[in-house]
Amino acid sequence: MDIYQKLAILSDSAKYDVSCSSSGAESNFQKGMIGCNEKSGICHTFTEDGRCVSLLKVLFTNFCIYDCSYCINRQSNDIKRAAFSARELADLTLNFYKRNYIEGLFLSSGILESEDKTMELLIKAVEILRFEYRFNGYIHLKLIPGASQHLIEKACQLATRVSSNLELPSSKSLQLLAPDKTQKNLMQPLKYAKDFSLKNRNKPIPMTTQLIIGATPESDFDILKLSSNLYNKALLKRIYYSAYIPTNDDKNLPSVNTTPPTVREHRLYQADWLLRFYGFSYNEILDKRENLDLDFDPKMIWALEHLELFPVEVNHADKEFLIRIPGIGIRGAHKILKARRFQNLSFENLKKLGISLKRAKYFITIRGKYFGEKQFYPEYIKRALTKPKKKGFYQPSLFDTFIPAVTGEL
Amino acid sequence: MSVYLYDGSFEGFLTLIYQSYYQKKPALKIIKDKKEIGLLDEVIEITTDAKRAEKVHQSLKEKFETKNYNKIFHTFLCNEREFEKALYDFIVIGFKNQKNLANINHPSIHYLEKLEHEYFRYVHKMYGFVRFEELEDEMLYAKIESKFNILPFLGKHFSKRLDGCDFIIHDTKRELAYTNGIIHQVADFETPTLSENEAKFQKLWKLFFEKVSIKERKNPKLQQNWVPLLYRKYMTEFID
Numbered sequence: 001m002d003i004y005q006k007l008a009i010l011s012d013s014a015k016y017d018v019s020c021s022s023s024g025a026e027s028n029f030q031k032g033m034i035g036c037n038e039k040s041g042i043c044h045t046f047t048e049d050g051r052c053v054s055l056l057k058v059l060f061t062n063f064c065i066y067d068c069s070y071c072i073n074r075q076s077n078d079i080k081r082a083a084f085s086a087r088e089l090a091d092l093t094l095n096f097y098k099r100n101y102i103e104g105l106f107l108s109s110g111i112l113e114s115e116d117k118t119m120e121l122l123i124k125a126v127e128i129l130r131f132e133y134r135f136n137g138y139i140h141l142k143l144i145p146g147a148s149q150h151l152i153e154k155a156c157q158l159a160t161r162v163s164s165n166l167e168l169p170s171s172k173s174l175q176l177l178a179p180d181k182t183q184k185n186l187m188q189p190l191k192y193a194k195d196f197s198l199k200n201r202n203k204p205i206p207m208t209t210q211l212i213i214g215a216t217p218e219s220d221f222d223i224l225k226l227s228s229n230l231y232n233k234a235l236l237k238r239i240y241y242s243a244y245i246p247t248n249d250d251k252n253l254p255s256v257n258t259t260p261p262t263v264r265e266h267r268l269y270q271a272d273w274l275l276r277f278y279g280f281s282y283n284e285i286l287d288k289r290e291n292l293d294l295d296f297d298p299k300m301i302w303a304l305e306h307l308e309l310f311p312v313e314v315n316h317a318d319k320e321f322l323i324r325i326p327g328i329g330i331r332g333a334h335k336i337l338k339a340r341r342f343q344n345l346s347f348e349n350l351k352k353l354g355i356s357l358k359r360a361k362y363f364i365t366i367r368g369k370y371f372g373e374k375q376f377y378p379e380y381i382k383r384a385l386t387k388p389k390k391k392g393f394y395q396p397s398l399f400d401t402f403i404p405a406v407t408g409e410l
Numbered sequence: 411m412s413v414y415l416y417d418g419s420f421e422g423f424l425t426l427i428y429q430s431y432y433q434k435k436p437a438l439k440i441i442k443d444k445k446e447i448g449l450l451d452e453v454i455e456i457t458t459d460a461k462r463a464e465k466v467h468q469s470l471k472e473k474f475e476t477k478n479y480n481k482i483f484h485t486f487l488c489n490e491r492e493f494e495k496a497l498y499d500f501i502v503i504g505f506k507n508q509k510n511l512a513n514i515n516h517p518s519i520h521y522l523e524k525l526e527h528e529y530f531r532y533v534h535k536m537y538g539f540v541r542f543e544e545l546e547d548e549m550l551y552a553k554i555e556s557k558f559n560i561l562p563f564l565g566k567h568f569s570k571r572l573d574g575c576d577f578i579i580h581d582t583k584r585e586l587a588y589t590n591g592i593i594h595q596v597a598d599f600e601t602p603t604l605s606e607n608e609a610k611f612q613k614l615w616k617l618f619f620e621k622v623s624i625k626e627r628k629n630p631k632l633q634q635n636w637v638p639l640l641y642r643k644y645m646t647e648f649i650d
Binding site (some may be wrong): 003005007008011012014015016025029030032033034035040042043045046047048049050051052054056057058092095096097098099100101117137241243259260262271288335338339341342345349352353354365391 | 416445510512513514515519520524534537538539540541542543544552567568570571572573574575607609613614615617618619622623624625626627628629630631632633635636637644645647
């Protein structure tokens with residue numbers, strides 16, 4: 001099998017792993033080495049489905065001894081299988097990096113023979129890159145659940161970031177769909193990695209995980225509660241949510257014809273942002289409901305359900321509250337804070353600063369004046385927000401009246 | 411209030427600042443092309459003077475905070491846009507009081523802030539979208555056609571990443587090229603010969619690009635929001 005076929009198979013099977021960010025890695029320039037991380041992360045291209053490509057995301061192999069129902073690479077699936085050699089993979093990464101196609105490598109794998117064997121293979125490829133090719137760029141390594149502690153520790157030394165996917169939000173679902181995995185078993189490598197990196201570096205190695213959404217019956221509340229706990233324990237830097245795309249026909253899974261719940265995925269990401277950057281807690285976001293609203297974003301819903309706190313005066317509100325106003329984000333809040341040091345802001349001032357007032361105007365007063373709906377009730381505001389855009393003059397057409405007249409549908 | 415005409419160079423601009431300050435004639439409008447002169451304008455033509463420019467430069471260095479001082483240079487790299495009057499206001503305000511330069515309610519300050527923001531967003535995008543090709547002597551060569559002059563930043567960025575490799579970034583629109591820390595003028599240029607391996611890795615990259623996209627979630631409009639057609643000219647994966 002040549003390298004083209006291998007790459008085709010192994011990148012095809014890795015694409016469902018959504019994580020592809022390289023952001024947050026400190027700049028680490030070293031003389032004489034190739035590669036340097038960029039704090040803000042860089043997108044090198046965007047795929048047809050509009051996702052950023054930042055890393056060479058491949059599986060080392062798609063052979064697997066496990067049989068998880070949701071996974072395309074499960075043992076019982078009849079698909080083409082391939083495996084890279086460590087050298088091939090290292091060459092590919094280095095050459096892609098030099099041409100500025102990628103920020104680095106994202107390496108995951110199916111389980112070949114045993115967990116330890118697989119982890120060793122991944123480590124070998126990374127060792128060639130780091131020591132032989134003197135590659136200093138970003139490397140994200142998947143920790144293999146069930147691999148021995150010393151191998152996990154070795155992986156942490158070599159990689160910029162590590163991760164282990166929790167896959168499903170509860171142990172019950174896991175038992176049903178992935179009988180070879182348990183939540184404890186999936187968390188284990190993350191714990192090893194945390195302990196090890198705390199011992200050897202001053203801060204923990206950044207870790208991420210991924211949850212599959214929509215394959216099992218958990219509510220958004222359950223999911224956000226889990227996420228929030230993981231963030232609070234400082235175990236994880238980032239959690240990815242992946243709308244379940246049916247790949248296998250299985251009695252325990254949604255039918256192959258279901259469309260992926262992408263809107264729900266989007267809302268979960270928004271809620272996740274609120275947890276991480278906006279100072280919300282999970283039970284604030286979902287205090288009156290089980291699931292996130294699909295029509296409105298979570299911040300908007302929170303504001304609508306807490307109208308007693310609004311409208312708030314933009315010229316006086318503190319930063320913590322400014323960022324909670326729908327339509328005003330972190331950047332907008334900073335602009336307001338900066339500008340109001342010099343003067344009391346008017347509606348015009350805010351517009352000139354480029355603050356979007358389309359949604360914010362229902363929740364704020366500007367110099368004491370309110371610019372939103374007359375009726376300050378959630379229903380009215382919701383209606384105003386979803387009101388269709390006014391169209392221009394309507395040009396009546398001859399046929400508009402003509403056809404119903406003929407068919408007698410007047 | 412007067413209309414100033416200068417030659418478009420940085421030194422010319424500094425001379426203009428010098429002259430308008432000492433002659434106490436604040437600029438109403440600043441132009442670099444004679445065609446823009448209006449019928450009733452009282453035009454003051456600036457003859458670029460290196461000594462005067464250096465004097466202004468020195469006092470900018472002394473009086474301006476680093477952040478504000480740098481902003482003047484960044485603005486000058488965006489010379490495709492109209493920026494002279496805003497930059498003039500910025501410098502005048504800055505000489506009076508540095509603190510007032512944070513007042514984004516002032517239209518000129520806000521304009522420059524937005525321009526600088528746009529510039530760096532663009533630079534950041536291009537950090538990702540530049541594509542190198544390997545030449546037969548292992549030199550890496552990239553062509554760009556950019557809306558702003560971003561070579562100084564690209565050069566710095568890639569010399570950190572490709573330490574030990576020789577590389578050229580060629581701005582075909584401005585006929586400039588970055589090599590080894592210096593930006594040169596490039597008058598004419600022969601198409602270089604690619605290395606043996608180049609075709610192989612380009613093919614592999616295109617293959618990878620095609621394979622990572624999820625067909626069930628196809629959304630070309632979203633893709634185009636992120637990578638507008640304008641950027642795609644030299645991007646390997648978009649060239650057939």
